[in-house]
Structure formats: C-alpha cells, structure tokens
Amino acid sequence: MDDQTVFKMDEPVGETRLDTAAQGLIGKPLDRFEGPLKVSGRAPYAYENLAGDPDVAFGYLVLSGTGAGTIRSVDTSAAEKAPGVLAVIHDDNGPRASADPNDQRPAAIKGEVVHFGQPICVVVAETYEQARDAARLVKVDVETKEGQYDLLANRDRAHKAQNGAMQAEVTKGDFDTAYANAEVTLDVTYTTPSQSHSAMEPHAATAKWDGDELTIFGCYQLVSTNVGQLAKTLGIPKSKVRMLNPYIGGGFGGKLGIGPESVFAAIAARQLGRPVKIALTRQQVYQATSRRSDTIQRLRLGTTRDGRITALAHDTITSNSPGDEFFEPTGISTVFLYAGENRQITHKLAELNLLLSSSMRAPGEAVGMLALENAMDEMAEKLGLDPIEFRRRNEPEVDPQDGKPFSSRSLVQCMEEGAKRFDWANRPKAPASRREGEWLIGMGMAAASRKNLLQQSSAAISLSSDGRCVVSTDMTDIGTGTYTILQQIAAEILGLPREQVIVKLGDSDLPQAPGSGGSWGANSAGSSVFVAAEGVVAKIAEKLGVKPDEVTMKDGTAIAHNKQTPLAEILKGETITVTGTFKPGRTFKDTHQASYGAHFCEVAVNAVTGETRVRRLLTVAAAGRILNEKTATSQCYGGQIFGIGSALTEELVVDTRTGLLVNHDLAEYHVPVNADVPQLEVVLLPERDRIASPLAGKGIGELAICGVGAAVTNAVYNACGVRVRDYPMTLDKILPGLPA
Amino acid sequence: MKSFAYERASDPKAAAAIASRAHARFIAGGTNLLDLMKIQVETPETLVDITRLPLKEIAEADGGLSIGALVTNSDLAADERVRRDYEVLSRALLAGASGQLRNKATTGGNFLQRTRCSYFYETNARCNKREPGSGCDAMNGFNRILAILGTSDKCIASHPSDMAVAMRALDAEVETLKSDGSTRRLTLPELYRLPGDTPERDTNLEAGELITAVRLPKPLGGTHIYRKVRDRASYAFALVSVAAVIGVENGRMETIRLAFGGIGTMPWRDARVEEALIGEAPSAALFAKAADILLTEAKGHGENDFKIPLMRRVLPAVLREATGVAA
Structure with missing residues (x-):
C-alpha cells in the first residue's frame, strides 16, 4: 500500500511535532551517521x-x-x-x-x-x-x-545578461538624480578573480x-x-x-x-x-568542469549626512564562454539587504574564451557581498559611523525593492549579538592604530544574507511493524549532513530511535527531490520527509481511531488518549508506506525570504611583509530552525573558510595570452590550509520561520560564505590602513601601502 | 604514464651503476618525481629504488654532522643535534611542504626537486627547462613565484627548496658516488647550475651519480633564523625566504651567514652581502645597504616585481631580529 500525500505551503504553519519534540532528536548536534563509513573507506565513491x-x-x-x-x-x-x-x-x-x-x-x-x-x-x-x-x-x-581571455580588456564589450537566477537589471526610483543630489557619495570599483570549487x-x-x-x-x-x-x-x-x-x-x-x-x-x-x-x-x-566567474563590480552609494542611503547602485560585469548565458548574480543581495529609495542593480556578461562559469557556493552573494560589504565599510568610515550603526540606520522594514514583508529577518540581532561576543566596542577605531611587534591588528565586520530558495520535493517513508523505518528520496548528500537530518526529522515525527531509521539517497529510482544546491536541500527534502512522516502518523491515528494531532509518537509507540500502544500492536505485521510531496506555495511568493547573519573578524597584518593572518572569526547566523546543530555549524565553518580563501588567497589565474588556467592544482590554487584558519566560532541564533517551510527553517549551507570575506578585508584595512579593491588581498597588493 | 622498469638497488654502488643507464632516475620519497611522471614531464625508463640503502643515519663527523641522503625531512628536522646546533636547518625544513610530505621526502631528494614554475608543469606551454629550445612562457606570464636573480633569457625558474637555502647558509656539502665507484664532494654552488643557455640541467651531477650524504661543518653558534614569506601560512612555496646565522660579539657582527630562497634560480647566497656586514656594528642603515647589495642585479618579470621591495624589507627585518637592533 503506497499512499501519496501532498502539502503545498500556502499558509504559515503552526506548532508541529518538531516543536513538541517528544523524541528529542531535532536540532541535536548528532554526528553524521555515514561518517564512519567515509573515514574508514567503506563508502564507495x-x-x-x-x-x-x-x-x-x-x-x-x-x-x-x-x-x-x-x-x-x-x-x-x-x-x-x-x-x-x-x-x-x-x-x-x-x-x-x-x-x-x-x-x-x-x-x-x-x-x-x-x-x-x-x-x-x-x-x-x-x-x-x-x-x-x-x-x-x-x-x-x-x-x-x-581568443578573448581578459575580462578587464573586454569590459566595454559586455552585453546585458539574459535574465537567469535573477533579473539582470533591477531598478527602482531614479538612481542618477538621487546620487547626484546625495550629501555624501562613494564610487568604488572592486574586482574578484575566477575561482574553482x-x-x-x-x-x-x-x-x-x-x-x-x-x-x-x-x-x-x-x-x-x-x-x-x-x-x-x-x-x-x-x-x-x-x-x-x-x-x-x-x-x-x-x-x-x-x-x-x-x-x-x-x-x-x-x-x-x-x-x-x-x-x-x-x-x-x-x-x-566549471568555475566561478571573475567579476568587475562598481558600487555607488549616496547617503544623507546622517547615513541614510538614498541612492544605491551595483553595476557588475562577469564572464562566460561563448553561448553560455549564465551570469553570476553578483547583485542578488544588494537588491534587498539595505534600504534606499533609488536603486540600480545591473549585470552585464562578457563573452570570453574561458571555461564555463556556473554556480559555486552562494553564486552571487559570495563575491557580490565582498564588494557590497566593503563599500558599506568605506561609506561608514566616510560618514564617521560605526559600521554596525550605519547598517542599522539602513535596515529596511520590508523588501526595499518590491515592498514584500520579510518572512523573518534577524540581521540586527545577529550584528548586536556578534558585537557583544567579539568585544567590537574595543576595536581599533582608527586604521593602523594597534600594533603587537611586527603585527598590525585590526577588526572588521560584515553582514551576511542568502536568499532562501525552496523547491518541490518528494520522499517515501516505509514504517514496518518492527519499528524499522526507511526514508527514500533521490536527494543527495554532498557532505553536508543530509542523511542525518532526514533521519532526525523522520525519527522525531515517528517517535523512533534514530538507529531505526534508514535513509536511502542518491538513486534516480527513488522519489524525486531537487538535490543539493542553493541551500535549499534541507528545507525542501526535509519538508518532504516531514510531509511523508505526517502521512504515516495519520495512518496510525486512523488505525487507533483518533485524530493525528491527538497522537504523540515516542520510543516506537503511539500515545493517544492516555494510552500508549507499541507500533507492532498497531501495525500487526503491516508496513505503511507514504510518499510525501512538498510544494512551495503562496507564502514563498508573498514574502521575501532570506537567512541572515553577521561576521566579525580580527586579523594581524605583518608590517614588514604584508602577510595577513586571521586571528579570530565569529559568525552569528539566523536561519530559522536549525535541524542539527553540528552539521549546521560545520556548514558555517566551511563558509567561513571559503571566505578566508576568497579574501586572501584564492584565484584561478588566467594566462591572458593563451587562456591557460595556469595554477590548476591544489599546490598553486591556494585554498586555506589549517594554518590559515584560526579557532572559528559560530553562533546560531534561535529563530523559527513558520512562513518559510513546515520545518520553520531556512537555508544555511551557503549563508556563512556570504560576506565573510569582506569582514576579513575590512579587518585588513582596519589593521594596516591599506584598502585593496582587487581580490584576493595577497601581500604584494598590501605592501606598497605599508609604512616604510 | 609511460611504462618503466623498476629496480631495487642492493647497495649504493649497484644503484649508481644501474642509474647510469640512459633515462634512469633514482626514487626515494618520490614526492616530486611521481607527480612529474604522472603528467609525463619526467618519463624515466628505469626507476632505481634506493629506499632500502643504508643511508639513513645522522652521524657526528669532523666536528660537524654527516647526514645520510635518505634521512627524511621530518627526522632531520627533529634530530636533537640539528635542533641544537643547526637550528636554521630545522626551521627551514619545518617551513617546507606539509607534515605528510616531510615524512616521505628525503634529504637527497629535497636538493634535487624541480622548480614549481607552472609552465614547467603544463605540457601545453613552452618551457626551455622541460623542452630545450621551446621558449619560456613564464617570462611574461604568471611568474609570481619565480626568480629575480640568477635568471637568463631562457629561464627564470626559481629553486623551490627551503632546506637547501638553510644548507647553503650552513656551507653544507653533498657527498656523491659516481657510477664508476668514485666519490666526490660538492659545495652547493658546485652542485647547482644557473640556467644560462641550458636550463634543462638543474645540477652538475653526472648520470648515475648518487647523493649519499650531506656534510655540515662545525656548528657556528649565533642566532638562527629562517624567515619564509608566503601566500598562505603553510603548504606554499616561499615568495622570499632568508636563512640567517648571525653572531654578535662586543657589539659587532662577527658571524654572518645569509642565504635566500624564492628569489634565485638556485638557493642563493651573495658574498658581497656578508662582506658588507661582517665585523660591523649593526644599524638600520647598514641593513638597508645589505639589502641593496643583494638586489643590485635583481630583475623582475612583471608578476614577481614585488619580490624586490619585499626582500628589501624582509632582509633588514631578519637582521634586526638577529641583532636586536631596532630600525
């Protein structure tokens, strides 16, 4: 018997079994159960x-x-x-x-x-x-x-991109006039290189x-x-x-x-x-295979004397190979992160004879927020404002582009919590003002935001009389912890010890999920498991002659009307199978959904060599319900490390004479190594977004990479007073600005 | 990868004899050779495995040390005598590669590792070191990690070793065994060649000539520093590095040994620099002058231009640290 149940998210959800958490598994920092297979070589790749x-x-x-x-x-x-x-x-x-x-x-x-x-x-x-x-x-x-191999040389030949992951041009009001009339203005251009996953x-x-x-x-x-x-x-x-x-x-x-x-x-x-x-x-x-595009980003900010943004433009140029129309949605966060009546976010694409550019972790935000959050830092300095205060003054009540309400937004709370924990108040107020021997010490911060994406997803759950449960979906686990969170959701709702829930993934014969990408995996696939598990509970309730919300599932039993019945007694040898399908609905269309956070970084820049070492890095994130504190935190660590790489070391070098990607191995394409990564700290703020998904969660996989590199480079500026606008900030770019 | 014959040598003489055949290579740690074989930059017909030869001892000799060619980088860095008397060597070793690589890499092999020039590794690019006469794409290309001293119009490849820089500062000599059974000792300037018109030859070793040991002279005392500047904190080759052994007596620098990595086509040393400093009282002006002397003939090639101002800052910083004289 295979039942189908479909849930479309047209209304916010109320309290669910995840809130009552009778089994006590959801949110817990559980280890990835497939981890031992991987580290012992028993998981076949x-x-x-x-x-x-x-x-x-x-x-x-x-x-x-x-x-x-x-x-x-x-x-x-x-x-x-x-x-x-x-x-x-x-x-x-x-x-x-x-x-x-x-x-x-x-x-x-x-x-x-x-x-x-x-x-x-x-x-x-x-x-x-x-x-x-x-x-x-x-x-x-x-x-x-x-061939054409050089983005800078081709900037004038770039064309308006085709609408893709976002509209290529997003405008509101009259930017030019507002910018011309602004009391304080900033006009800066940043470049970021191609990167490899x-x-x-x-x-x-x-x-x-x-x-x-x-x-x-x-x-x-x-x-x-x-x-x-x-x-x-x-x-x-x-x-x-x-x-x-x-x-x-x-x-x-x-x-x-x-x-x-x-x-x-x-x-x-x-x-x-x-x-x-x-x-x-x-x-x-x-x-x-593919790369992340290089970018040229011009940021213009116009504000009042007291730091209210009146004009905001983010004009970007990225590259792709001939005939490939994907563009890095570089301005995606600029659309909604800060207030401002007059806005202009544009994307142009230059055709280059380089490898396909496509999505890499947080396409858009990961490089776009390097520029945006540097520009916010530069403007705050110009205005004489604390960078947090400048952002607070431009916190929008609703989506500043189309006026939709935010489903949830804890940016200010993240900044405040981070400031407190990081002792932000005691940061060096003036650049290059704190020194320990050869090392110049600085602190920087940046906001994080990542659009919440949600997709239709299906999963099947079979529950047998002996309390064993199989969750099946063609969802993937790319190392993020999908296996474990789906196990937790099913075990929580069905009231089973986690060991009794087997999760099968990554097989095209199984019910269709959207896969892993865009941080949508946990909420989309997780919601389908939620829906299927609720379908199983409904079947059990039916057998008990009660309503589903009268049943509490716990330890392999169903409790209803003060009576606790073991599953074996209810199912009597039968296996219940339900396929659950989750569909995003009106709540997704009617609200603006994103996860938010704030990064705080302390760096030391060597006054002799210009070498930068990250000393402390804190990310405070709010992404709705956290399904597994450990895997979510690990995702944030990964994002932080990506950010350190983007800020300081990573560049897929193009030989612009031939198009050769010169540094095509891990010895010369410099991702951070352990020695580049300090003790990382991640704080996950409690949040429930009942508009975003039945799980009350939002995407978190890519959130921490968004903006983090800018926190690093803002700290570099604060440390040594050298503002580099060409990523990555290798020592040769810092050196000329250092005192003799 | 081309098929190759594999022979395990029973003693050093046999190893040298086998390796004197055409297109033979010794293999010990293999940390560089195997990579090069996979991309067919190296295509030996015979690999002579020397890992079982009795060349793994560190012994005291003539008031100094004799280090077997097969002593691993990890073991050498950790050796108590090296840490006590030749600290610069221990520090240089630990600044190189990664823990895993150091566990495999040997002393002899470290001297003989090939350049990390990207164009040497990319067989679609032109490289005079890999394919004599083909040209040099590094010259106006991505040469961030390449040399500014000792270059020729044929090649600007830098020597990547950290260990060899410290060895050069310490006046180390390599002992070799030739295929005819004779032995010789080479100083590092005798071992290494500048690229000139023959960049394909990194060293003056003959076919089949096996490095059996490295001799370190008597300890110098003094302050030992290995300063390596790089793009990330570990597992990156030196942009510039300085190996220094400096002794100050009665306010004068009476011992000066300075060798440099990242800037030269071989582990670099410049007698003029040491002459300018020896017997002098340390001062900021003198340190700046030393850097000027070192860099007199330095020539950048675009992407690596920054190494000149960088070294102009790093050498005085090392001298300040060693002498305690503030700038």
Missing part, C-alpha cells in the same frame, strides 16, 4: 564502483592545448596503436565542459575549441595508465583564432550498459536534473538512465551539472560494450 571487475575499461580525456579555434582534425592513429588502447573516441556531440544546471545538456564540442583545457576526445584502455599515456599521442590540429573528490563516473539501459555511478548534486542532461546528450529517454550517487566527495556547485566524465564514459561504454570508468585528474577538474 563513483570511481570505486565495480572495483576489481576485469571487464572495466578506463577512459582518459584529451584536453585542448589552445584557447580558441576550429578543430581541423584529430589524429588518433598513434594513440590507437599504443599498448592496451581499446578505442579513441572523438564525438563532436561530447561536452566541452560540465553542464550548467539550468541547461538541458552540456554545450557540445561541435568542431570548435572555445577554451583552453576543453575536452576533445577520450582514450579508452585496459588500464588507467595506458589510457593516460596514449592520450598524449592524440594529435589535435586546431586552426587557432584570436576544488572539491576533494575529483569528478568521476563509472558507466555500464545493460542492453539499452545505462547505469551511471556518479558524483552529482542534482540527480533528476543530471539524469535528464545525460539522457538528452546521449539521445535516449530519461527512463533508460539509472544514476547512483549515494556518496559524493564535496560539490560546492561544481557538480550541479552533468560533467564530461559521465558523458564520455557512457559513450565509450556503449561503443565498447564494456563498463568504462573516467576520473578527471585534479588538473582536468580545474580546466574542464
């Missing part, structure tokens, strides 16, 4: 499937060694003769990079080279090493043409055909979307593709779209009649 199967062949991608041109020929003869080589497959339909998640399929090669490092063909051999060696023998003859697990896939049915073991964040993209590329029905992604070694957006590894593995496996594995090398991940 994409490439580890079919281990030891002698039938498996290995593919290795050949990438372009030029940045732009037309492929005249691909000479595979030498490679085909190399030891162990089974085939060299040059398929013009093959992808030139990963797919953008919004596209039906990855852009095809079609005889063109559009970026350096673009996949050209795949060599398949009996061993990985043979394939890799033979790949060097493939001769790709390209009629090169002049750099997840621990390189993109990998294992493909196996059984007749016309394909099984793909992958590493993707959005199962249903990715199945569709793969099927479309291969020209087969979606129903013929089974994707299995139970364990994923990090994504950060880099695995939102199907990647060249899967498409080429599937093509090769079909041609050879054998399973084929492809793992990208680290260098290939940097060159052939």
Whole structure:
C-alpha cells in the first residue's frame, strides 16, 4: 500500500511535532551517521564502483592545448596503436565542459575549441595508465583564432545578461538624480578573480550498459536534473538512465551539472560494450568542469549626512564562454539587504574564451557581498559611523525593492549579538592604530544574507511493524549532513530511535527531490520527509481511531488518549508506506525570504611583509530552525573558510595570452590550509520561520560564505590602513601601502 | 604514464651503476618525481629504488654532522643535534611542504626537486627547462613565484627548496658516488647550475651519480633564523625566504651567514652581502645597504616585481631580529 500525500505551503504553519519534540532528536548536534563509513573507506565513491571487475575499461580525456579555434582534425592513429588502447573516441556531440544546471545538456564540442583545457576526445584502455599515456599521442590540429581571455580588456564589450537566477537589471526610483543630489557619495570599483570549487573528490563516473539501459555511478548534486542532461546528450529517454550517487566527495556547485566524465564514459561504454570508468585528474577538474566567474563590480552609494542611503547602485560585469548565458548574480543581495529609495542593480556578461562559469557556493552573494560589504565599510568610515550603526540606520522594514514583508529577518540581532561576543566596542577605531611587534591588528565586520530558495520535493517513508523505518528520496548528500537530518526529522515525527531509521539517497529510482544546491536541500527534502512522516502518523491515528494531532509518537509507540500502544500492536505485521510531496506555495511568493547573519573578524597584518593572518572569526547566523546543530555549524565553518580563501588567497589565474588556467592544482590554487584558519566560532541564533517551510527553517549551507570575506578585508584595512579593491588581498597588493 | 622498469638497488654502488643507464632516475620519497611522471614531464625508463640503502643515519663527523641522503625531512628536522646546533636547518625544513610530505621526502631528494614554475608543469606551454629550445612562457606570464636573480633569457625558474637555502647558509656539502665507484664532494654552488643557455640541467651531477650524504661543518653558534614569506601560512612555496646565522660579539657582527630562497634560480647566497656586514656594528642603515647589495642585479618579470621591495624589507627585518637592533 503506497499512499501519496501532498502539502503545498500556502499558509504559515503552526506548532508541529518538531516543536513538541517528544523524541528529542531535532536540532541535536548528532554526528553524521555515514561518517564512519567515509573515514574508514567503506563508502564507495563513483570511481570505486565495480572495483576489481576485469571487464572495466578506463577512459582518459584529451584536453585542448589552445584557447580558441576550429578543430581541423584529430589524429588518433598513434594513440590507437599504443599498448592496451581499446578505442579513441572523438564525438563532436561530447561536452566541452560540465553542464550548467539550468541547461538541458552540456554545450557540445561541435568542431570548435572555445577554451583552453576543453575536452576533445577520450582514450579508452585496459588500464588507467595506458589510457593516460596514449592520450598524449592524440594529435589535435586546431586552426587557432584570436581568443578573448581578459575580462578587464573586454569590459566595454559586455552585453546585458539574459535574465537567469535573477533579473539582470533591477531598478527602482531614479538612481542618477538621487546620487547626484546625495550629501555624501562613494564610487568604488572592486574586482574578484575566477575561482574553482576544488572539491576533494575529483569528478568521476563509472558507466555500464545493460542492453539499452545505462547505469551511471556518479558524483552529482542534482540527480533528476543530471539524469535528464545525460539522457538528452546521449539521445535516449530519461527512463533508460539509472544514476547512483549515494556518496559524493564535496560539490560546492561544481557538480550541479552533468560533467564530461559521465558523458564520455557512457559513450565509450556503449561503443565498447564494456563498463568504462573516467576520473578527471585534479588538473582536468580545474580546466574542464566549471568555475566561478571573475567579476568587475562598481558600487555607488549616496547617503544623507546622517547615513541614510538614498541612492544605491551595483553595476557588475562577469564572464562566460561563448553561448553560455549564465551570469553570476553578483547583485542578488544588494537588491534587498539595505534600504534606499533609488536603486540600480545591473549585470552585464562578457563573452570570453574561458571555461564555463556556473554556480559555486552562494553564486552571487559570495563575491557580490565582498564588494557590497566593503563599500558599506568605506561609506561608514566616510560618514564617521560605526559600521554596525550605519547598517542599522539602513535596515529596511520590508523588501526595499518590491515592498514584500520579510518572512523573518534577524540581521540586527545577529550584528548586536556578534558585537557583544567579539568585544567590537574595543576595536581599533582608527586604521593602523594597534600594533603587537611586527603585527598590525585590526577588526572588521560584515553582514551576511542568502536568499532562501525552496523547491518541490518528494520522499517515501516505509514504517514496518518492527519499528524499522526507511526514508527514500533521490536527494543527495554532498557532505553536508543530509542523511542525518532526514533521519532526525523522520525519527522525531515517528517517535523512533534514530538507529531505526534508514535513509536511502542518491538513486534516480527513488522519489524525486531537487538535490543539493542553493541551500535549499534541507528545507525542501526535509519538508518532504516531514510531509511523508505526517502521512504515516495519520495512518496510525486512523488505525487507533483518533485524530493525528491527538497522537504523540515516542520510543516506537503511539500515545493517544492516555494510552500508549507499541507500533507492532498497531501495525500487526503491516508496513505503511507514504510518499510525501512538498510544494512551495503562496507564502514563498508573498514574502521575501532570506537567512541572515553577521561576521566579525580580527586579523594581524605583518608590517614588514604584508602577510595577513586571521586571528579570530565569529559568525552569528539566523536561519530559522536549525535541524542539527553540528552539521549546521560545520556548514558555517566551511563558509567561513571559503571566505578566508576568497579574501586572501584564492584565484584561478588566467594566462591572458593563451587562456591557460595556469595554477590548476591544489599546490598553486591556494585554498586555506589549517594554518590559515584560526579557532572559528559560530553562533546560531534561535529563530523559527513558520512562513518559510513546515520545518520553520531556512537555508544555511551557503549563508556563512556570504560576506565573510569582506569582514576579513575590512579587518585588513582596519589593521594596516591599506584598502585593496582587487581580490584576493595577497601581500604584494598590501605592501606598497605599508609604512616604510 | 609511460611504462618503466623498476629496480631495487642492493647497495649504493649497484644503484649508481644501474642509474647510469640512459633515462634512469633514482626514487626515494618520490614526492616530486611521481607527480612529474604522472603528467609525463619526467618519463624515466628505469626507476632505481634506493629506499632500502643504508643511508639513513645522522652521524657526528669532523666536528660537524654527516647526514645520510635518505634521512627524511621530518627526522632531520627533529634530530636533537640539528635542533641544537643547526637550528636554521630545522626551521627551514619545518617551513617546507606539509607534515605528510616531510615524512616521505628525503634529504637527497629535497636538493634535487624541480622548480614549481607552472609552465614547467603544463605540457601545453613552452618551457626551455622541460623542452630545450621551446621558449619560456613564464617570462611574461604568471611568474609570481619565480626568480629575480640568477635568471637568463631562457629561464627564470626559481629553486623551490627551503632546506637547501638553510644548507647553503650552513656551507653544507653533498657527498656523491659516481657510477664508476668514485666519490666526490660538492659545495652547493658546485652542485647547482644557473640556467644560462641550458636550463634543462638543474645540477652538475653526472648520470648515475648518487647523493649519499650531506656534510655540515662545525656548528657556528649565533642566532638562527629562517624567515619564509608566503601566500598562505603553510603548504606554499616561499615568495622570499632568508636563512640567517648571525653572531654578535662586543657589539659587532662577527658571524654572518645569509642565504635566500624564492628569489634565485638556485638557493642563493651573495658574498658581497656578508662582506658588507661582517665585523660591523649593526644599524638600520647598514641593513638597508645589505639589502641593496643583494638586489643590485635583481630583475623582475612583471608578476614577481614585488619580490624586490619585499626582500628589501624582509632582509633588514631578519637582521634586526638577529641583532636586536631596532630600525
């Protein structure tokens, strides 16, 4: 018996079983239950499937060694003769990079080279090493043409972006006039470089055909979307593709779209009649999947003398490869974060011969708020205001663009709580005024905000008579703790010890979820589990002859009318299965929903060398109900660390002569290492947003990266008095401004 | 990766003999060689595994130390005698790589690691060190970590080692065994070559010549400093570094050893700098002069221009720290 139950969020929810918490699991800082499998090597990742199967062949991608041109020929003869080589497959339909998640399929090669490092063909051999060696023998003859590799040089050729993740242009009032008339103005331009997701697990896939049915073991964040993209590329029905992604070694957006590894593995496996594995090398991940766009951001703020914003403009230019229309929604937070009657947020896109730019952790905010929150800091200084006070004076009552109420907004509380905990009042008031030996000490803060995104999602729950429960959905866990929070939600509502709840994820045969991205996973998939679990409770209530809200579920029993009945007695050997579907409804449309926070940072800048070391970093966040304090906090730690990298070290360097992404490995693409990360502190403010979801939660996965880098660089300025507007703030940029 | 023959040497002489064959390489820690083989920048036909050779001792010799070539970077950094008498070496080792790499990397191998120039590692780029005569894409490209001293118009690759910088300050010498069974000792300026017209040759070692040990002369006493400036706090190569051993007696600098990393195509040392300082009373003006002398011939190539003003600040800071004289 499989029942369907659908819940559409048209009204705010009242108190739920998560509030009464009879089982006492929700919100608790529980360990990720799959963690031991991962750290002991027992959780198979994409490439580890079919281990030891002698039938498996290995593919290795050949990438372009030029940045732009037309492929005249691909000479595979030498490679085909190399030891162990089974085939060299040059398929013009093959992808030139990963797919953008919004596209039906990855852009095809079609005889063109559009970026350096673009996949050209795949060599398949009996061993990985043979394939890799033979790949060097493939001769790709390209009629090169002049490529465009430099965003700054192409800024004037940028065009208005197509509306995508947000409207490309969001305006209100008359910015130009208001800015011209403003008592105090600031006009500053910031640049941020391309960045790479750099997840621990390189993109990998294992493909196996059984007749016309394909099984793909992958590493993707959005199962249903990715199945569709793969099927479309291969020209087969979606129903013929089974994707299995139970364990994923990090994504950060880099695995939102199907990647060249899967498409080429599937093509090769079909041609050879054998399973084929492809793992990208680290260098290939940097060159052939996707990146975060570089940005040029002009911020103009006009205020009254007492610091009320009257004019606000954020004009941005980002880049993408020819034909790829995604733009980094750089101004997404600027739309709603601060008040101001006259507003202008624009996005232009420059066509460059660089790797696909697509979503990376908090697309938009992560780089847009570097500029916005630096500009707020610069303006506060100009006005002689404390940066928190300046923000407080511009706290909007409602969404300043369209007047919608906020579903919940605790920005001011986050700033106040953070200020207290960080001893903000005792910060160095003037730049370069506090020194410890060679080190200049400074403090900075920034606001955090991340739009709350919510998607339709389904999950099935089966509860058997012995109290064992299975939660199934094609949702993914990319290392965030999805397995564990879904277990907690189901166990809380059904009144079960957590060990009795098994969670199955990442299988395209299971009910459809939106996957992991945009911080929507916990609330969307979690709400579907909530709905399904409530459906199961309703069934139990029916059997007991009571109303669902008269039942308390606890310790494998149902309590109603002062009578406690074990599940076995109620179910009598039967298994209840309910598929729950959650749909965002009117509350999502009628309110503005976002999570908020505040970051506080103390840095030391070396007065001799300009080296910056982060000493303390505090993030106070409010994102509605926290489902698991530990996994939520860990997400915030991750965001903070990302922010340190964005602020100080991370840059995917483009050789603007050729388009080569020069520093394509983890030795030279500098993510922060442990020594760069101080003791981090995260405080999660209690908040319930009953408008946002049945769980009363909002997205938190990306919140902490939003703005945090600006808190670091605002602290750098406060420490040494050098304001750098070109990210990352490496020492060579600080050095010229330091006293001799 | 190309297929290769693997041979495990039973003794150092056998190792040197096997390695004298064409396209042979010794392998010990493999922390650089294996990476290079994966991307086929190195394509040896034979790997001679020397990890079981008896070259793992640190012994006292001639008032100094004899360090076996296979002593790991971790063990060398932790050795009590090294920490006591050659602190600059211990500090330099610990400033390099990561704990995992130091556990594998050996003393001999550390000397022989290849440059970290991005274009050396990218086989689609031009690199005279990797492919003689092909050109140098680093010259006007991304050369942030590359050299400003000892360069040629063929190559500006910096030597990446921290350990070798401290070794150079300490006047270390390497002992080698050639394939014909003869041995020799080389100072570091004798071991390393400037790129000149032959950047493909990093060292003067002959085919099959095996580093068996490193000799450190008698301890110098004095204050030991290894200062490394880098883009992140760990696991990054030096932008600039200074290895210093400085002894002050009666207000005068009577011991001066200064070597430099990140700026040279080999672990750098400049006798003129030490001559300017030796026997003098420490002063800010003198320190600035020392930096000027060091950087007289320095030449930036765009992205690495900042190393010149950076070193102009770092060397005096090291001298201030060593002598206690404030600027």
